[in-house]
Amino acid sequence: MAGAVEIPAAVEAIKFIAITPKIAFSLFGIGLVGGVLSGFMGSGGAFIMTPAMMSLGIPGIMAVAANITHKFGKAIMGSKKHSEFGNVDMRMGLVMFLALFAGVEVAVSANRGVLAKMGESGSNLYISIMFVIILTWVTIFMTRDILRQRKTASGAGGQAALTLAEKIQKLNLPPMINFKVAGVRTSLWLALLVGFATGFLAGTIGVGGFVGVPAMIYLLGIPTYVAAGTELFLAIFSGAQGAFLYSLHGLVDLRIALLLYVGSLIGVNLGAIGTRVVRGAQIRMVMVSIIALVALSRLAMVPVYLADMGKMTMSAGTYDTVNLLSSVFLYGSGVVGVAVIFYWMFLAYRRAGQAARNEVHSGQQVSG
Numbered sequence: 001m002a003g004a005v006e007i008p009a010a011v012e013a014i015k016f017i018a019i020t021p022k023i024a025f026s027l028f029g030i031g032l033v034g035g036v037l038s039g040f041m042g043s044g045g046a047f048i049m050t051p052a053m054m055s056l057g058i059p060g061i062m063a064v065a066a067n068i069t070h071k072f073g074k075a076i077m078g079s080k081k082h083s084e085f086g087n088v089d090m091r092m093g094l095v096m097f098l099a100l101f102a103g104v105e106v107a108v109s110a111n112r113g114v115l116a117k118m119g120e121s122g123s124n125l126y127i128s129i130m131f132v133i134i135l136t137w138v139t140i141f142m143t144r145d146i147l148r149q150r151k152t153a154s155g156a157g158g159q160a161a162l163t164l165a166e167k168i169q170k171l172n173l174p175p176m177i178n179f180k181v182a183g184v185r186t187s188l189w190l191a192l193l194v195g196f197a198t199g200f201l202a203g204t205i206g207v208g209g210f211v212g213v214p215a216m217i218y219l220l221g222i223p224t225y226v227a228a229g230t231e232l233f234l235a236i237f238s239g240a241q242g243a244f245l246y247s248l249h250g251l252v253d254l255r256i257a258l259l260l261y262v263g264s265l266i267g268v269n270l271g272a273i274g275t276r277v278v279r280g281a282q283i284r285m286v287m288v289s290i291i292a293l294v295a296l297s298r299l300a301m302v303p304v305y306l307a308d309m310g311k312m313t314m315s316a317g318t319y320d321t322v323n324l325l326s327s328v329f330l331y332g333s334g335v336v337g338v339a340v341i342f343y344w345m346f347l348a349y350r351r352a353g354q355a356a357r358n359e360v361h362s363g364q365q366v367s368g
Helices: 021-041 043-055 060-084 090-095 097-154 164-169 188-205 209-218 224-247 254-274 280-308 316-367
Strands: 176-179 184-187
Touching: 021 043, 021 060, 021 254, 021 280, 021 316, 043 060, 043 097, 043 209, 043 254, 043 280, 043 316, 060 097, 060 188, 060 224, 060 254, 090 097, 090 176, 090 188, 090 224, 097 188, 097 209, 097 224, 097 280, 176 188, 184 188, 188 209, 188 224, 209 224, 209 280, 224 280, 254 316, 280 316
Parallel strands: none
Antiparallel strands: 176 184
16 A cells, blocks of 8 residues: 555564563563662663563563654653753754654664664664663763862872863864753754664653763763753653654553553652752762673573574573573662662752751841
């Protein structure tokens, strides 16, 4: 029929997963954890959700589609919350808009091409390798920066060297744009590059914020909390476009997306509150730790997918052990990360409460 969308046989072969009570609860939990991390670190926190869904047996490309679809609604709520705190630079988001769309378009086309040529296992392998490459790079980059900042703060590094963001800003590559909320002046081309990379990663693995947020922080010099809020604003557009493109090819399971959304809607508000009471350095420490563990979980699954494709042999015992190891890295990183965030929030509020009580006590002594 003219104008009809042709669905490749590889896509038609993918079966929708049966949503049992256990699976439904697991998806809600995945959404909750991803939501807390997203609200705390920008929508980049949702990078844990695609691997978690894949560990439940959901095909990788459907996990990506569900993740990017649920982001649309979650990002609206999350960016609204961050906007109330003054954390969203809408001008920067609008500047990145077209590059973001181009990145998502390229990524969705590539994902569908891999699925059509290599099947479900090949698609899972491609998505996992992308996770390993990008997450490893982000981990190394962020770790080096954290260590450099600690060395500078301790005075061991002598005179503080210029940060990468400061060096790039000195290049003065026109046209230069001032972003008032972020408090930076940067090149249009650099902002567009960050937007394209964010969109490409969002379309490829379901989330681009774990690259978008660090890029805004380290390349553009934006404060951590503004980067988190602005990336959530961008995720509204990447989520809407990704959901549309994947749904055209029958790859969006709305049941999965809705369960993720319900859980993440609760978590994202809790995480956004945490950005007001937890220091930016602590946010980066949590982020880099979780990213490293998720990278290990995806790396462990590479031989499993190669075995599924018949490219290597693996005993049943080894196969199960590797799957278990991957799940331990994956779920352990999410649970521990969220627990640490809540613990820091508790300590911050307790200190604030104690300070308020001390102030009242001091006022009473003065009046007495």
